Amino acid sequence: MRTEVLKLSTVRTPWALLAAAQVVIVLGATGPFLRDARGPEAVRSGAAHLGLTALFALVLGIMAVAGEHRHRTVGDTYLGQPRRGRVLAAKLGVHVGAGAAFGLIGAVTALATSAVAVSISGSSADWSDRALWQTLVGGILWNVMFAAVGVAVGALVGNLTAAVTGALAWLALVEGVVGQVLGTDLARWLPFSAGAALGDLPAGGGLSQTAGGLVLAGYTALLVTAALLITPRRDIT
Amino acid sequence: MSATGIAVRGLTKRFGAVTAVDGLTFDVPAGRVTGFLGPNGAGKSTTLRMVLGLVRPSAGEALVNGSRYRDLPRPRTTVGAVLETTGFHPGRTARNHLRIVARSAAFAEHRVDDVLERVGLTAAADRRVRGYSLGMRQRLGLAAALLGDPEVLVLDEPANGLDPAGTAWLRGLLRGLAAEGRTVVYSSHVLAEVAQTVEHLVVLHEGRLAYEGPLSGLDGSLEAAFLRLTSI
Numbered sequence: 238m239r240t241e242v243l244k245l246s247t248v249r250t251p252w253a254l255l256a257a258a259q260v261v262i263v264l265g266a267t268g269p270f271l272r273d274a275r276g277p278e279a280v281r282s283g284a285a286h287l288g289l290t291a292l293f294a295l296v297l298g299i300m301a302v303a304g305e306h307r308h309r310t311v312g313d314t315y316l317g318q319p320r321r322g323r324v325l326a327a328k329l330g331v332h333v334g335a336g337a338a339f340g341l342i343g344a345v346t347a348l349a350t351s352a353v354a355v356s357i358s359g360s361s362a363d364w365s366d367r368a369l370w371q372t373l374v375g376g377i378l379w380n381v382m383f384a385a386v387g388v389a390v391g392a393l394v395g396n397l398t399a400a401v402t403g404a405l406a407w408l409a410l411v412e413g414v415v416g417q418v419l420g421t422d423l424a425r426w427l428p429f430s431a432g433a434a435l436g437d438l439p440a441g442g443g444l445s446q447t448a449g450g451l452v453l454a455g456y457t458a459l460l461v462t463a464a465l466l467i468t469p470r471r472d473i474t
Numbered sequence: 475m476s477a478t479g480i481a482v483r484g485l486t487k488r489f490g491a492v493t494a495v496d497g498l499t500f501d502v503p504a505g506r507v508t509g510f511l512g513p514n515g516a517g518k519s520t521t522l523r524m525v526l527g528l529v530r531p532s533a534g535e536a537l538v539n540g541s542r543y544r545d546l547p548r549p550r551t552t553v554g555a556v557l558e559t560t561g562f563h564p565g566r567t568a569r570n571h572l573r574i575v576a577r578s579a580a581f582a583e584h585r586v587d588d589v590l591e592r593v594g595l596t597a598a599a600d601r602r603v604r605g606y607s608l609g610m611r612q613r614l615g616l617a618a619a620l621l622g623d624p625e626v627l628v629l630d631e632p633a634n635g636l637d638p639a640g641t642a643w644l645r646g647l648l649r650g651l652a653a654e655g656r657t658v659v660y661s662s663h664v665l666a667e668v669a670q671t672v673e674h675l676v677v678l679h680e681g682r683l684a685y686e687g688p689l690s691g692l693d694g695s696l697e698a699a700f701l702r703l704t705s706i
Contacts, residue, residue, distance in 0.1 A: 240578040247570040248563055309561025312528050313618065316555055317578040319527045319544035472489075473528035474520070 240317075241301075241331040251335065254297050258290035258339060259346045265289065266350035280355065280362045281369045281437075284347040287340065287376030288436020291383035292408065294336040298387020299400045301328045307397035312473045321468045328388050329461065336384025340377030347373065372437040375446050379436040382457045386428070389460035392468050428456045477540040478504040479657045480525060480626065484534030487520050494520045496681040497534070502659045502674070504625075507652045509668040509689070510661040512678035513704050518661045519558060521678070522630050526555055538626055550579040554619030555628045556612070564604040568595055568614050571603065575618045589617040594643070608635030616647075627651060629660035633667055645671045669696040679704040 245251050265286025269279035302325070305311035318324050355362040363369075387404070394400035408429045416424030424430055425443030434449025444452065480502035487495040495517040502508045512518045523529040525536040527543035535542060538553055546552050562571050572586040590596045593613040598606070606614065612635050619627060627648075633641050648671060652658045659676075662668050668675075669689065677685040677700065684703040685692070692699040 240574055243570075243574050243577055244563075247567075247574070248565045250565075304563075305561075308563050309557075310563055311561070312523075312526075312557055313561065313575065314578070315528060316526060316553070317550055317575060319546070319549055470530065472523075472530060474523065 238327045238330055241327045245301075245331065245335065250300065251297055254293040255339060255342065258293040258343055261290055261293075262286050262343050262346045263350045266347045267354050279360065280351045281366065281372055283351055283354070284344075284369060285372050285376065285437050287343045287347050287373060288379045288432065288438055290339060290343050291336075291376070291379040291432060291436065292405070294332075294339045294380040294384040295387040295390075295404060296401055297335060297339075298332045298384040298389075299391040299394075299404060300397065301332055301388050302391035303395055303397040303400040304391070306395045315473060322465055325388070325392055325465060325468050329385055332384040332388050333381055336381040337377065339384070340380035343380070344373045344377060347376075368437075371446060375435045375437050375450065378450060379432045379453070382435075382453050383432065385457050386460055389457070389464040392464035393460070395471070426452055428453060431456070478625070479539070480628075480659065481537040481540075482521070482525070482534070483537070485521065485524055485531055485536055486533040487517070487524060487529060488532045494681055495524070495531075498678070498681070498683055499534075500676050500683055500686045502657055502676065504657040505652060505655050506658070506673045507648050507671055508657075508659040508674040508676060509672035510659050510676050510678075511663075511665075511668065511700060512661075512684070515680075516678040516704070517681040518678055519630055522555075522628055522659075522661065523557070525628060526553065526557075548579065548622075550575070550581070550622035550624065552622075552624055553626045553628060554622060554624035556615040556619050556630060556632050558630045558634075562603040562606075562611065562614065565602055567600050567602055568606070568617075569599040571614065572618060572621065576621055579622055581621055585621050585623075589620045592620060592647075593617040609637055609640050612636055613640070616644075624656070626657040627659070629658070631662060632660055633662055633664060641667060665697045665700055677703050679706065 266283035269283045305314060314324055315321055351362065390404055391400050394403060412427050412429045416427060421443060430443060431449040431452035434444040435446055435453055437446055482498050482500050485495055485498040498521060510518055520529060524531050525538065525543065538546065543549060543553065569586060569590065572589065573583070576583060576586050590599050593616050595610065595613050595617060598610060603611065603614065612632055616632060633644055636644060648658050648660065673689055675685060675687065675689055689696065
Protein backbone atom coordinates (compact mmCIF):
# COMPACT_ATOMS: atom_id res chain seq x y z
CA MET A 238 0.00 0.00 0.00
CA ARG A 239 2.71 2.47 0.97
CA THR A 240 4.64 1.32 -2.08
CA GLU A 241 1.72 2.28 -4.28
CA VAL A 242 1.55 5.74 -2.69
CA LEU A 243 5.23 6.22 -3.44
CA LYS A 244 4.69 5.06 -7.02
CA LEU A 245 1.99 7.67 -7.50
CA SER A 246 3.86 10.52 -5.90
CA THR A 247 7.19 10.00 -7.70
CA VAL A 248 5.86 10.61 -11.20
CA ARG A 249 4.30 13.77 -12.58
CA THR A 250 1.24 12.45 -14.39
CA PRO A 251 -1.12 12.39 -11.37
CA TRP A 252 -0.36 16.03 -10.69
CA ALA A 253 -0.94 16.92 -14.34
CA LEU A 254 -4.29 15.10 -14.28
CA LEU A 255 -5.26 16.81 -11.04
CA ALA A 256 -4.36 20.20 -12.52
CA ALA A 257 -6.31 19.46 -15.71
CA ALA A 258 -9.32 18.50 -13.60
CA GLN A 259 -9.16 21.87 -11.79
CA VAL A 260 -9.11 23.72 -15.12
CA VAL A 261 -12.24 21.85 -16.20
CA ILE A 262 -13.93 22.66 -12.91
CA VAL A 263 -13.01 26.35 -12.98
CA LEU A 264 -14.24 26.72 -16.56
CA GLY A 265 -17.32 24.62 -15.86
CA ALA A 266 -18.26 26.50 -12.71
CA THR A 267 -17.76 29.87 -14.42
CA GLY A 268 -19.68 28.88 -17.52
CA PRO A 269 -23.26 29.41 -16.32
CA PHE A 270 -22.42 32.93 -15.16
CA LEU A 271 -20.90 33.83 -18.53
CA ARG A 272 -24.19 32.75 -20.09
CA ASP A 273 -25.91 35.21 -17.77
CA ALA A 274 -27.39 32.50 -15.59
CA ARG A 275 -27.67 33.60 -11.96
CA GLY A 276 -28.64 32.26 -8.58
CA PRO A 277 -28.37 28.88 -6.86
CA GLU A 278 -29.26 26.94 -10.00
CA ALA A 279 -26.27 28.43 -11.83
CA VAL A 280 -24.00 27.54 -8.92
CA ARG A 281 -25.32 23.98 -8.86
CA SER A 282 -25.06 23.32 -12.59
CA GLY A 283 -21.57 24.82 -12.59
CA ALA A 284 -20.51 22.65 -9.66
CA ALA A 285 -21.81 19.56 -11.43
CA HIS A 286 -18.68 19.68 -13.62
CA LEU A 287 -16.93 18.12 -10.65
CA GLY A 288 -18.46 14.80 -11.71
CA LEU A 289 -17.00 15.10 -15.20
CA THR A 290 -13.51 15.13 -13.75
CA ALA A 291 -14.13 11.50 -12.82
CA LEU A 292 -12.70 10.90 -16.29
CA PHE A 293 -9.32 12.01 -14.98
CA ALA A 294 -9.64 9.69 -12.00
CA LEU A 295 -10.52 6.92 -14.45
CA VAL A 296 -7.38 7.54 -16.51
CA LEU A 297 -5.29 7.64 -13.35
CA GLY A 298 -6.67 4.28 -12.28
CA ILE A 299 -6.07 2.73 -15.69
CA MET A 300 -2.47 3.88 -15.62
CA ALA A 301 -1.90 2.25 -12.25
CA VAL A 302 -1.93 -1.23 -13.75
CA ALA A 303 -1.75 -0.81 -17.52
CA GLY A 304 1.03 1.75 -17.04
CA GLU A 305 3.04 -0.93 -15.27
CA HIS A 306 2.56 -3.23 -18.24
CA ARG A 307 3.49 -0.41 -20.61
CA HIS A 308 6.74 0.39 -18.83
CA ARG A 309 7.35 -3.26 -18.00
CA THR A 310 7.60 -2.55 -14.30
CA VAL A 311 4.83 -5.01 -13.51
CA GLY A 312 7.25 -7.95 -13.53
CA ASP A 313 9.31 -6.21 -10.90
CA THR A 314 6.20 -5.50 -8.86
CA TYR A 315 5.18 -9.16 -8.89
CA LEU A 316 8.72 -10.26 -8.04
CA GLY A 317 8.37 -8.29 -4.83
CA GLN A 318 4.83 -9.53 -4.14
CA PRO A 319 4.06 -12.74 -6.02
CA ARG A 320 0.56 -12.87 -4.57
CA ARG A 321 -0.90 -10.62 -7.22
CA GLY A 322 -4.31 -10.22 -5.63
CA ARG A 323 -2.61 -8.23 -2.87
CA VAL A 324 -0.93 -5.95 -5.39
CA LEU A 325 -4.27 -5.26 -7.05
CA ALA A 326 -5.96 -4.70 -3.70
CA ALA A 327 -3.28 -2.18 -2.73
CA LYS A 328 -3.67 -0.37 -6.04
CA LEU A 329 -7.43 -0.27 -5.57
CA GLY A 330 -7.07 1.10 -2.05
CA VAL A 331 -4.64 3.81 -3.05
CA HIS A 332 -6.58 4.86 -6.12
CA VAL A 333 -9.89 4.96 -4.31
CA GLY A 334 -8.10 7.35 -1.97
CA ALA A 335 -6.70 9.31 -4.91
CA GLY A 336 -10.19 9.45 -6.46
CA ALA A 337 -11.53 10.80 -3.18
CA ALA A 338 -8.73 13.38 -3.11
CA PHE A 339 -9.53 14.39 -6.71
CA GLY A 340 -13.19 14.71 -5.73
CA LEU A 341 -12.57 16.71 -2.55
CA ILE A 342 -10.02 19.06 -4.10
CA GLY A 343 -12.32 19.50 -7.09
CA ALA A 344 -15.25 20.28 -4.78
CA VAL A 345 -13.25 23.00 -3.04
CA THR A 346 -12.22 24.42 -6.42
CA ALA A 347 -15.81 24.35 -7.63
CA LEU A 348 -17.09 26.16 -4.53
CA ALA A 349 -14.33 28.74 -4.61
CA THR A 350 -14.85 29.42 -8.30
CA SER A 351 -18.58 29.71 -7.81
CA ALA A 352 -18.12 32.12 -4.90
CA VAL A 353 -15.89 34.36 -7.02
CA ALA A 354 -18.29 34.17 -9.97
CA VAL A 355 -21.24 34.98 -7.72
CA SER A 356 -19.59 38.05 -6.24
CA ILE A 357 -18.29 39.36 -9.59
CA SER A 358 -21.62 38.91 -11.31
CA GLY A 359 -23.41 40.51 -8.39
CA SER A 360 -25.57 37.43 -8.20
CA SER A 361 -26.79 35.63 -5.13
CA ALA A 362 -26.06 32.13 -3.97
CA ASP A 363 -27.61 29.87 -1.38
CA TRP A 364 -24.74 27.98 0.24
CA SER A 365 -27.16 25.91 2.29
CA ASP A 366 -28.83 24.68 -0.92
CA ARG A 367 -29.24 20.97 -0.30
CA ALA A 368 -29.17 20.17 -4.03
CA LEU A 369 -25.76 21.83 -4.37
CA TRP A 370 -24.22 19.67 -1.67
CA GLN A 371 -25.84 16.54 -3.06
CA THR A 372 -24.34 17.36 -6.43
CA LEU A 373 -20.90 17.75 -4.88
CA VAL A 374 -21.15 14.52 -2.88
CA GLY A 375 -22.32 12.71 -6.02
CA GLY A 376 -19.38 14.14 -7.96
CA ILE A 377 -16.92 12.99 -5.30
CA LEU A 378 -18.38 9.48 -5.26
CA TRP A 379 -18.23 9.37 -9.06
CA ASN A 380 -14.53 10.21 -8.88
CA VAL A 381 -13.97 7.48 -6.28
CA MET A 382 -15.78 4.79 -8.25
CA PHE A 383 -14.26 5.69 -11.59
CA ALA A 384 -10.79 5.49 -10.03
CA ALA A 385 -11.59 1.90 -8.97
CA VAL A 386 -13.12 1.15 -12.39
CA GLY A 387 -9.92 2.47 -13.96
CA VAL A 388 -7.72 0.13 -11.91
CA ALA A 389 -9.95 -2.81 -12.88
CA VAL A 390 -10.04 -1.88 -16.57
CA GLY A 391 -6.27 -1.43 -16.58
CA ALA A 392 -5.85 -4.87 -15.01
CA LEU A 393 -8.24 -6.48 -17.48
CA VAL A 394 -6.95 -4.85 -20.65
CA GLY A 395 -3.27 -4.55 -19.80
CA ASN A 396 -2.37 -2.55 -22.90
CA LEU A 397 -2.23 1.09 -21.75
CA THR A 398 -3.11 2.69 -25.06
CA ALA A 399 -5.95 0.28 -25.70
CA ALA A 400 -7.28 0.68 -22.16
CA VAL A 401 -7.25 4.48 -22.15
CA THR A 402 -8.57 4.96 -25.67
CA GLY A 403 -11.05 2.13 -25.21
CA ALA A 404 -12.40 3.54 -21.97
CA LEU A 405 -12.63 7.11 -23.27
CA ALA A 406 -14.10 5.98 -26.60
CA TRP A 407 -16.67 3.99 -24.68
CA LEU A 408 -17.68 7.02 -22.67
CA ALA A 409 -17.61 9.53 -25.51
CA LEU A 410 -18.83 7.45 -28.40
CA VAL A 411 -19.85 3.85 -27.88
CA GLU A 412 -22.21 4.45 -25.01
CA GLY A 413 -23.98 7.12 -27.10
CA VAL A 414 -24.30 4.82 -30.08
CA VAL A 415 -25.32 1.81 -28.02
CA GLY A 416 -27.75 4.09 -26.23
CA GLN A 417 -29.37 5.00 -29.54
CA VAL A 418 -29.81 1.33 -30.33
CA LEU A 419 -31.10 0.36 -26.90
CA GLY A 420 -33.33 3.38 -26.46
CA THR A 421 -33.26 5.69 -23.45
CA ASP A 422 -35.06 3.22 -21.19
CA LEU A 423 -32.12 0.83 -21.29
CA ALA A 424 -29.37 3.35 -22.04
CA ARG A 425 -29.74 5.00 -18.66
CA TRP A 426 -28.41 1.81 -17.07
CA LEU A 427 -25.06 2.13 -18.89
CA PRO A 428 -22.01 3.14 -16.79
CA PHE A 429 -21.52 6.71 -17.94
CA SER A 430 -25.24 7.45 -17.75
CA ALA A 431 -25.28 6.05 -14.25
CA GLY A 432 -22.30 8.25 -13.40
CA ALA A 433 -24.01 11.27 -14.95
CA ALA A 434 -27.03 10.62 -12.76
CA LEU A 435 -24.84 10.21 -9.68
CA GLY A 436 -22.85 13.36 -10.46
CA ASP A 437 -26.07 15.26 -11.23
CA LEU A 438 -24.86 16.46 -14.64
CA PRO A 439 -27.23 19.04 -16.14
CA ALA A 440 -27.91 16.66 -19.05
CA GLY A 441 -28.73 14.02 -16.47
CA GLY A 442 -28.51 10.29 -16.83
CA GLY A 443 -32.16 9.34 -16.61
CA LEU A 444 -31.86 7.62 -13.25
CA SER A 445 -32.24 9.20 -9.85
CA GLN A 446 -28.99 10.15 -8.14
CA THR A 447 -29.19 7.25 -5.69
CA ALA A 448 -30.06 4.71 -8.38
CA GLY A 449 -27.23 6.00 -10.56
CA GLY A 450 -24.84 5.58 -7.65
CA LEU A 451 -25.98 2.03 -6.98
CA VAL A 452 -25.76 1.03 -10.64
CA LEU A 453 -22.27 2.47 -10.91
CA ALA A 454 -21.26 0.68 -7.71
CA GLY A 455 -22.54 -2.54 -9.31
CA TYR A 456 -20.40 -2.03 -12.42
CA THR A 457 -17.42 -1.23 -10.22
CA ALA A 458 -17.86 -4.42 -8.18
CA LEU A 459 -18.28 -6.50 -11.34
CA LEU A 460 -15.14 -5.13 -13.01
CA VAL A 461 -13.06 -5.39 -9.83
CA THR A 462 -14.10 -9.02 -9.35
CA ALA A 463 -13.21 -9.85 -12.95
CA ALA A 464 -9.85 -8.13 -12.50
CA LEU A 465 -9.12 -10.09 -9.33
CA LEU A 466 -9.90 -13.35 -11.14
CA ILE A 467 -7.85 -12.60 -14.27
CA THR A 468 -4.78 -10.99 -12.74
CA PRO A 469 -3.19 -14.12 -11.19
CA ARG A 470 -3.51 -16.00 -14.49
CA ARG A 471 -1.79 -13.46 -16.70
CA ASP A 472 1.67 -14.39 -18.03
CA ILE A 473 4.17 -11.55 -17.75
CA THR A 474 6.37 -11.99 -20.80
CA MET B 475 17.18 -32.77 -3.76
CA SER B 476 19.19 -30.05 -2.06
CA ALA B 477 17.36 -27.07 -0.60
CA THR B 478 19.74 -24.53 -2.08
CA GLY B 479 19.88 -23.49 -5.69
CA ILE B 480 17.26 -23.81 -8.38
CA ALA B 481 15.54 -27.09 -9.25
CA VAL B 482 13.52 -27.33 -12.44
CA ARG B 483 11.33 -30.44 -12.76
CA GLY B 484 9.44 -31.38 -15.91
CA LEU B 485 8.80 -27.74 -16.69
CA THR B 486 6.59 -27.16 -19.72
CA LYS B 487 5.01 -24.06 -21.20
CA ARG B 488 2.67 -23.94 -24.16
CA PHE B 489 1.57 -20.63 -25.68
CA GLY B 490 -1.42 -21.72 -27.74
CA ALA B 491 -0.10 -24.20 -30.29
CA VAL B 492 3.55 -23.32 -29.61
CA THR B 493 5.44 -25.33 -27.01
CA ALA B 494 8.09 -22.89 -25.80
CA VAL B 495 9.48 -25.10 -23.03
CA ASP B 496 9.12 -28.85 -23.23
CA GLY B 497 9.62 -31.06 -20.17
CA LEU B 498 12.75 -29.38 -18.83
CA THR B 499 14.56 -30.86 -15.84
CA PHE B 500 17.84 -29.45 -14.51
CA ASP B 501 19.53 -28.02 -11.41
CA VAL B 502 21.39 -24.80 -10.86
CA PRO B 503 23.82 -25.42 -7.99
CA ALA B 504 24.77 -22.88 -5.32
CA GLY B 505 28.29 -21.53 -5.02
CA ARG B 506 29.00 -21.40 -8.74
CA VAL B 507 28.17 -19.10 -11.64
CA THR B 508 25.94 -21.00 -14.04
CA GLY B 509 25.59 -19.93 -17.65
CA PHE B 510 22.13 -20.37 -19.17
CA LEU B 511 22.53 -20.65 -22.92
CA GLY B 512 20.52 -21.34 -26.01
CA PRO B 513 19.74 -19.84 -29.40
CA ASN B 514 16.99 -17.22 -29.74
CA GLY B 515 13.63 -18.84 -29.11
CA ALA B 516 15.11 -21.78 -27.18
CA GLY B 517 12.92 -20.92 -24.18
CA LYS B 518 15.51 -19.31 -21.90
CA SER B 519 13.51 -16.23 -20.93
CA THR B 520 10.28 -18.22 -20.57
CA THR B 521 12.05 -20.70 -18.28
CA LEU B 522 13.56 -17.94 -16.14
CA ARG B 523 10.15 -16.24 -15.94
CA MET B 524 8.56 -19.47 -14.75
CA VAL B 525 11.27 -19.80 -12.10
CA LEU B 526 10.31 -16.28 -10.99
CA GLY B 527 6.57 -16.95 -10.95
CA LEU B 528 5.82 -14.47 -13.73
CA VAL B 529 4.67 -17.10 -16.22
CA ARG B 530 2.43 -19.98 -15.17
CA PRO B 531 3.85 -23.35 -16.21
CA SER B 532 1.56 -25.59 -18.28
CA ALA B 533 3.13 -28.52 -16.43
CA GLY B 534 5.97 -29.19 -14.00
CA GLU B 535 7.45 -26.84 -11.46
CA ALA B 536 10.47 -24.72 -10.65
CA LEU B 537 11.77 -24.53 -7.09
CA VAL B 538 14.05 -21.91 -5.61
CA ASN B 539 15.76 -23.05 -2.42
CA GLY B 540 13.11 -25.77 -2.23
CA SER B 541 10.02 -23.53 -2.65
CA ARG B 542 7.95 -22.26 -5.53
CA TYR B 543 8.60 -18.54 -6.00
CA ARG B 544 5.14 -17.49 -4.92
CA ASP B 545 5.49 -19.47 -1.68
CA LEU B 546 8.69 -17.69 -0.65
CA PRO B 547 7.93 -15.68 2.47
CA ARG B 548 10.18 -12.77 1.52
CA PRO B 549 11.00 -13.30 -2.14
CA ARG B 550 13.38 -10.40 -2.58
CA THR B 551 15.67 -11.58 0.20
CA THR B 552 15.87 -15.01 -1.45
CA VAL B 553 15.97 -14.10 -5.13
CA GLY B 554 17.31 -11.08 -6.96
CA ALA B 555 16.38 -10.90 -10.62
CA VAL B 556 17.29 -8.83 -13.65
CA LEU B 557 14.95 -9.40 -16.55
CA GLU B 558 15.70 -8.49 -20.13
CA THR B 559 15.59 -4.69 -20.17
CA THR B 560 13.68 -4.69 -16.91
CA GLY B 561 11.12 -1.93 -17.01
CA PHE B 562 11.67 1.36 -15.30
CA HIS B 563 9.22 4.21 -15.36
CA PRO B 564 11.06 6.71 -17.59
CA GLY B 565 10.00 9.66 -15.46
CA ARG B 566 11.33 8.23 -12.21
CA THR B 567 14.86 8.71 -10.93
CA ALA B 568 17.07 5.70 -10.22
CA ARG B 569 16.99 6.48 -6.51
CA ASN B 570 13.19 6.64 -6.44
CA HIS B 571 12.93 3.40 -8.40
CA LEU B 572 15.11 1.67 -5.82
CA ARG B 573 13.22 3.30 -2.95
CA ILE B 574 10.01 1.80 -4.31
CA VAL B 575 11.56 -1.65 -4.53
CA ALA B 576 13.09 -1.25 -1.08
CA ARG B 577 9.83 -0.14 0.44
CA SER B 578 7.81 -2.91 -1.20
CA ALA B 579 10.14 -5.45 0.39
CA ALA B 580 10.57 -3.57 3.69
CA PHE B 581 14.32 -3.09 3.23
CA ALA B 582 16.14 -0.36 5.10
CA GLU B 583 16.40 2.88 3.14
CA HIS B 584 20.21 2.92 3.42
CA ARG B 585 20.38 -0.22 1.26
CA VAL B 586 19.48 2.05 -1.67
CA ASP B 587 22.70 4.01 -1.24
CA ASP B 588 24.66 0.78 -0.71
CA VAL B 589 23.58 -0.80 -3.98
CA LEU B 590 23.86 2.47 -5.96
CA GLU B 591 27.46 2.59 -4.79
CA ARG B 592 28.01 -1.08 -5.59
CA VAL B 593 26.89 -0.74 -9.21
CA GLY B 594 28.55 2.65 -9.71
CA LEU B 595 25.42 4.75 -10.18
CA THR B 596 25.73 7.07 -7.19
CA ALA B 597 26.54 10.13 -9.30
CA ALA B 598 23.59 9.52 -11.64
CA ALA B 599 21.12 8.44 -8.95
CA ASP B 600 18.94 11.54 -9.09
CA ARG B 601 18.55 11.71 -12.85
CA ARG B 602 15.41 10.44 -14.55
CA VAL B 603 15.85 6.99 -16.07
CA ARG B 604 14.67 8.38 -19.43
CA GLY B 605 18.19 9.70 -20.03
CA TYR B 606 20.01 6.48 -19.09
CA SER B 607 22.07 4.42 -21.53
CA LEU B 608 21.36 0.70 -21.85
CA GLY B 609 24.42 -0.06 -19.75
CA MET B 610 23.22 2.26 -16.99
CA ARG B 611 19.79 0.59 -17.05
CA GLN B 612 21.48 -2.80 -16.65
CA ARG B 613 23.37 -1.46 -13.66
CA LEU B 614 20.16 -0.12 -12.19
CA GLY B 615 18.49 -3.51 -12.71
CA LEU B 616 21.39 -5.19 -10.93
CA ALA B 617 21.17 -2.67 -8.11
CA ALA B 618 17.51 -3.57 -7.62
CA ALA B 619 18.36 -7.28 -7.68
CA LEU B 620 21.04 -6.79 -5.01
CA LEU B 621 18.86 -4.69 -2.67
CA GLY B 622 17.74 -7.67 -0.61
CA ASP B 623 21.21 -9.26 -0.41
CA PRO B 624 19.66 -12.38 -2.00
CA GLU B 625 20.97 -15.94 -1.93
CA VAL B 626 19.94 -16.57 -5.54
CA LEU B 627 20.51 -14.27 -8.52
CA VAL B 628 18.62 -14.82 -11.77
CA LEU B 629 19.91 -12.57 -14.52
CA ASP B 630 18.58 -12.46 -18.07
CA GLU B 631 21.21 -10.97 -20.39
CA PRO B 632 22.77 -8.76 -17.72
CA ALA B 633 25.84 -7.99 -19.84
CA ASN B 634 23.76 -6.64 -22.70
CA GLY B 635 24.76 -3.03 -23.32
CA LEU B 636 27.69 -2.98 -20.92
CA ASP B 637 30.96 -1.58 -22.25
CA PRO B 638 34.17 -3.65 -21.90
CA ALA B 639 34.96 -2.17 -18.52
CA GLY B 640 31.40 -2.84 -17.40
CA THR B 641 31.58 -6.42 -18.62
CA ALA B 642 34.77 -7.05 -16.68
CA TRP B 643 33.21 -5.42 -13.62
CA LEU B 644 30.12 -7.65 -13.94
CA ARG B 645 32.29 -10.76 -14.21
CA GLY B 646 34.06 -9.88 -10.97
CA LEU B 647 30.75 -9.11 -9.26
CA LEU B 648 29.10 -12.41 -10.25
CA ARG B 649 32.13 -14.51 -9.32
CA GLY B 650 32.38 -12.74 -5.99
CA LEU B 651 28.70 -13.41 -5.27
CA ALA B 652 29.05 -17.10 -6.17
CA ALA B 653 32.18 -17.39 -4.03
CA GLU B 654 30.05 -16.28 -1.07
CA GLY B 655 27.98 -19.44 -1.63
CA ARG B 656 25.17 -17.81 -3.59
CA THR B 657 23.42 -19.29 -6.60
CA VAL B 658 24.07 -17.22 -9.71
CA VAL B 659 22.49 -18.05 -13.07
CA TYR B 660 22.71 -15.79 -16.07
CA SER B 661 21.77 -16.01 -19.71
CA SER B 662 23.88 -14.58 -22.48
CA HIS B 663 24.68 -14.89 -26.16
CA VAL B 664 28.26 -13.67 -25.75
CA LEU B 665 29.96 -17.05 -25.50
CA ALA B 666 33.49 -15.68 -25.12
CA GLU B 667 32.32 -13.76 -22.07
CA VAL B 668 30.40 -16.74 -20.68
CA ALA B 669 33.49 -18.95 -21.08
CA GLN B 670 35.44 -16.51 -18.90
CA THR B 671 32.78 -16.24 -16.20
CA VAL B 672 30.94 -19.49 -15.58
CA GLU B 673 31.89 -22.86 -14.16
CA HIS B 674 28.58 -24.57 -14.79
CA LEU B 675 26.33 -24.64 -17.85
CA VAL B 676 22.74 -25.32 -18.79
CA VAL B 677 22.11 -25.26 -22.54
CA LEU B 678 18.63 -25.26 -24.10
CA HIS B 679 17.65 -26.06 -27.64
CA GLU B 680 14.07 -25.75 -28.87
CA GLY B 681 12.65 -25.82 -25.36
CA ARG B 682 14.57 -28.95 -24.33
CA LEU B 683 17.71 -29.58 -22.36
CA ALA B 684 20.78 -29.94 -24.62
CA TYR B 685 23.51 -29.94 -21.95
CA GLU B 686 23.81 -29.71 -18.19
CA GLY B 687 27.14 -29.89 -16.42
CA PRO B 688 30.48 -28.24 -15.83
CA LEU B 689 32.04 -26.01 -18.46
CA SER B 690 35.06 -28.30 -18.34
CA GLY B 691 32.88 -31.24 -19.38
CA LEU B 692 32.48 -29.92 -22.93
CA ASP B 693 34.53 -31.19 -25.86
CA GLY B 694 36.52 -28.38 -27.44
CA SER B 695 35.74 -24.68 -27.15
CA LEU B 696 32.44 -23.44 -25.73
CA GLU B 697 31.51 -22.01 -29.11
CA ALA B 698 32.16 -25.24 -31.00
CA ALA B 699 30.28 -27.27 -28.39
CA PHE B 700 27.38 -24.80 -28.32
CA LEU B 701 26.96 -24.85 -32.08
CA ARG B 702 27.09 -28.65 -32.09
CA LEU B 703 24.55 -28.96 -29.24
CA THR B 704 22.08 -26.55 -30.80
CA SER B 705 22.23 -27.66 -34.43
CA ILE B 706 20.68 -31.10 -33.99
